[in-house]
Amino acid sequence: MNGHALVVGEALVDIVRRAGSEPVEHVGGSPLNVALGLGRLGRAVQFVTRVGADERGTRIVEHLTAAGVALTPGSTSADRTATAQAELDEKGSARYEFDITWDPVEPPMTADVVLVHTGSIATVLEPGCDVVAELVALQSRTSTVSFDPNIRPALIADPARGRARIERLVTLADVVKASDEDLEWFAPGRDPLDTAREWLSRGPAVVAVTRGGAGAVAVCAAGTVEVPAVQVEVVDTVGAGDAFTAGLLDGLWSFGFVGIERQERLRDIGTAELRAALETAAWTSALTVARAGADLPTLAERVAARKVTR
Template sequence: MTADVLVIGEALIDIVASGSGPREFVGGSPANVAVGLARLGVPTRLLTRIGRDARGARIAEHVASAGVRLDKASWTDAATATAQARIAPDGTATYEFDVDWQVQRPVLDEVALVHAGSIGLFLEPGADAVLDTLEHAAHGGQLVTVDPNIRPALIGERGAAVRRFRRAVAAADLVRLSDEDAAWLYPDQQPEEALADIAARGPRLVVLTRGGRSTLALGVNGIVEAPVWPSDVADTIGAGDACMSSLIASALEDPLLFTSEPAAERALRRAAVAAGITVSRVGANPPTRDEVDAAM
């Protein structure tokens, strides 16, 4: 595959409490998406913000080992961001963040698709550059994908965050959000209503993941539903990111994704498998293409 993806957003260290003491994992939704894409065989570049410290070096090594190219503009003299993760008995995670997000709009030469989301889409001052990049890519005919991955504690005033979200999805071809994202963005609407509102703003496919329940997607042929892939849950860190990586790969590989119901169903099944494999492992550890193919 010759297509090249640019992922823009935070990379950080997840500090996960455990019985034997805290453990540190490379995380950050956009970084996880970039690693997931590379493991699926998609040439990927990551523009993020990491410090010239031990944690930053660990992130750089981690993404490089997956095959991700780290944009040189990602390095900073500030400390590398962290997220304190607390794992509930059912495997779900909550976070406390220490993030400083600044980035400049990158060059988009030889990029077929631009993905952004999470903290990097909302936290100023870098968020404005991210939104400008998405709109520039859309105007240039490149595919755009968005995953809001809402973090209420970091994204500021709700009205401003909703406006940023709407601006981002207006530039997007594909949007994935979780049921928690939908509940925060659309507190008084049913999931199908939230999907319809997002789709009306421009995206050709909107995907709603619902944890242990089925995944819904709204495209030109209406609502498509796909079951979850059963697995024993170690934790849910990175599940949505693995799903997003798989959907991006499908968008690049299958030109029928946005027009064909069977193609959308195939993409949702693959995304469910990628997420299912990820939750069976500790930390954000997305599968390779061979692992997904073997499980299909």
């Protein structure tokens, strides 16, 4: 299918600290990782973001350009590039502290955008979150919409308002991916799968929930599908969920479910087709956690890894 993806959201540098080691910097940001992942998987991608014309911003631009991702005008006009301090525990799981402002320049609409994706900080941090919501609402008329809340509670000053913003994007989305931790924050004390089913009733065709080493589960009109995590030696989990999102979108795109003209087909997706997309996502995530930082795989790397296991 012709056309490209438009990814909207933050780009930053993760300063990763592990006990007993010097900090290491990696390019990151949830939407950036999705844009990078889709680019490495061979998709045409434009990225709406906000970085500075500084050393870290230059590194981000070069990193994306190498993956074939193009930045929209105004994306390099921030005063400084955002950072996230990531503290890794003994299992490689990360805890973050952010230094970020978010005020993107809205790009003009283009007719060949078949997929728009957003999520994370960009959808809840003022003032830019309102620009993102309006852009997604406009693009939803002509594109498949994907949303990953990737919730960072420390950056949500008003939880009720944050939940309302998340709900709005859920209703606009065709595909939602969230972690079980996201859903537990959104609806404390409730089974995450019950929240996923409620979200499905609000408009999406697919709601997928990642559960770390326990794999993933997704709901659609045809039913519920579970897939196990692909077993690898975990280096760290930075970018794992974003890689899953990129893999899921790539899988759905490959199977003919992306684009406004495919919207009804996506709503009628069967469990076998959804399982295939989830397995593609699981492999994309596994290859990412097997190496340091959000270093998402290329299409060739994923194909080669899957052949080895067959």
